Amino acid sequence: MSPAHPLDRLSVAPGGALRGTVRIPGDKSLSHRAVMLASLASGSSRITHFLPGEDCLGTIRCFRAMGVPIEGAGSEWIVHGQGLHGLKEPGEILDVGNSGTTVRLMLGLLAGIDGFATVTGDASIRKRPMGRIVAPLRQMGASIDGREDGTLAPLAVRGRKLSAIHYQSPVASAQIKSAVLLAGLRAEGTTSVTEPLLSRDHTELMLAAMGARIRRDGLTVSVEGGHELSPCDVEVPGDISSAAFWLVAASIAPGSDLLLENVGINPTRTGVLDVLERMGADITRLNAREIAGEQVADLRVRAAKLTGTSIQGEVIPRLVDEIPILALAAACATGTTLVRDAQELRVKESDRLSAIATELGKLGAKIQELPDGLIIEGGTRWHGERCESRGDHRIAMMLGLAALVTPQPVEIEGVRCTETSYPGFWETLTGLRA
Numbered sequence: 386m387s388p389a390h391p392l393d394r395l396s397v398a399p400g401g402a403l404r405g406t407v408r409i410p411g412d413k414s415l416s417h418r419a420v421m422l423a424s425l426a427s428g429s430s431r432i433t434h435f436l437p438g439e440d441c442l443g444t445i446r447c448f449r450a451m452g453v454p455i456e457g458a459g460s461e462w463i464v465h466g467q468g469l470h471g472l473k474e475p476g477e478i479l480d481v482g483n484s485g486t487t488v489r490l491m492l493g494l495l496a497g498i499d500g501f502a503t504v505t506g507d508a509s510i511r512k513r514p515m516g517r518i519v520a521p522l523r524q525m526g527a528s529i530d531g532r533e534d535g536t537l538a539p540l541a542v543r544g545r546k547l548s549a550i551h552y553q554s555p556v557a558s559a560q561i562k563s564a565v566l567l568a569g570l571r572a573e574g575t576t577s578v579t580e581p582l583l584s585r586d587h588t589e590l591m592l593a594a595m596g597a598r599i600r601r602d603g604l605t606v607s608v609e610g611g612h613e614l615s616p617c618d619v620e621v622p623g624d625i626s627s628a629a630f631w632l633v634a635a636s637i638a639p640g641s642d643l644l645l646e647n648v649g650i651n652p653t654r655t656g657v658l659d660v661l662e663r664m665g666a667d668i669t670r671l672n673a674r675e676i677a678g679e680q681v682a683d684l685r686v687r688a689a690k691l692t693g694t695s696i697q698g699e700v701i702p703r704l705v706d707e708i709p710i711l712a713l714a715a716a717c718a719t720g721t722t723l724v725r726d727a728q729e730l731r732v733k734e735s736d737r738l739s740a741i742a743t744e745l746g747k748l749g750a751k752i753q754e755l756p757d758g759l760i761i762e763g764g765t766r767w768h769g770e771r772c773e774s775r776g777d778h779r780i781a782m783m784l785g786l787a788a789l790v791t792p793q794p795v796e797i798e799g800v801r802c803t804e805t806s807y808p809g810f811w812e813t814l815t816g817l818r819a
């Protein structure tokens with residue numbers, strides 16, 4: 386592996402307790418959806434507490450390229466929606482950077498555009514499976530082509546008139562479900578998706594808030610095509626996937642006591658709370674409230690002794706992005722933790738099962754990789770070491786927080802990628818240790 390640029394390398398000092406208050410940055414999934422749905426609405430929507438990370442800023446760039454006026458900066462934006470049929474043929478290649486959510490959800494919208502578009506992304510995106518999105522969209526009448534019969538980006542889309550389908554998704558994936566529902570907004574008839582387990586339901590909640598005709602029946606959700614969306618101001622809650630790093634950090638670093646403000650606790654996302662509570666974590670939910678159809682609370686977390694657990698089945702889609710940081714919790718716990726049914730982690734920003742086992746293993750953790758999971762032995766004898774993020778933001782942050790329990794510094798190659806989901810993460814860590 387070639388050495389990283391000096392600015393892309395960090396040495397994280399060992400030990401220390403975390404104390405203070407963290408205002409958790411806006412939810413990544415909701416920030417993407419707010420821009421996309423507001424772009425389709427007939428009128429202007431204000432988005433506040435938007436996540437100004439590289440992934441979500443990339444979504445703004447793509448929708449501007451499709452003729453949507455979007456004004457603002459940082460975490461406050463106004464999107465001037467162009468109506469259900471208002472997206473224009475982009476004059477440039479749409480580059481989503483590292484963002485799987487942008488490319489997959491946007492494909493659902495491009496499938497019905499009046500014109501032609503090409504979509505690509507960084508080296509990680511160009512390796513990630515797109516056939517799972519292209520297959521149902523083709524069933525609806527979409528014309529999409531790309532490398533390996535349209536299963537890999539770059540992808541080229543010629544917009545077509547779409548028809549409604551019922552899609553039985555083989556994977557519990559909010560990205561697949563959302564792409565089909567978004568295509569269904571412009572299809573003739575009622576489009577429905579059934580998934581094997583419930584994945585995050587932000588798309589359907591936000592669509593309903595904007596007046597779309599959405600129905601849920603168990604694991605099936607449907608949308609009636611052809612109805613315009615009303616604009617809607619969105620205050621994005623803090624991202625529980627970002628809060629998860631502090632929930633584990635404060636649990637494992639003796640003497641820690643953190644207040645995490647404004648965290649989204651939509652039940653399709655709270656698997657991490659269920660698992661940490663089962664492991665013995667000391668987490669209190671305070672000030673529970675609802676903002677624009679999404680549940681929010683403040684979370685207080687104090688250091689606690691953790692015990693190993695089993696993480697499998699229906700909880701997996703509810704914590705799919707939290708397995709890297711839960712692996713660190715498991716390595717600090719007493720006893721063994723088993724993770725199963727998590728084969729989706731092999732096709733995230735990196736192969737996360739391999740990255741967790743190898744990179745956390747370099748710091749002393751005893752982790753056995755399974756085809757669909759991990760066996761993690763607790764009671765690790767930690768040591769400082771040099772490790773690699775593999776360009777994956779969640780792996781970089783997890784490795785950085787391992788320094789809270791190592792006796793020597795942890796050197797990480799590839800830390801700039803944290804900008805995709807958590808700008809300011811390292812500064813926040815420094816501030817909480819002071």
Ligand code: S3P
Pocket residue numbers: 413414415486557558559560561563584585705706729
């Ligand atoms: C996301 C869904 C998840 C998650 C990703 C964001 C979304 O992917 O891993 O980080 O915003 O819809 P899958 O739904 O494909 O599992």
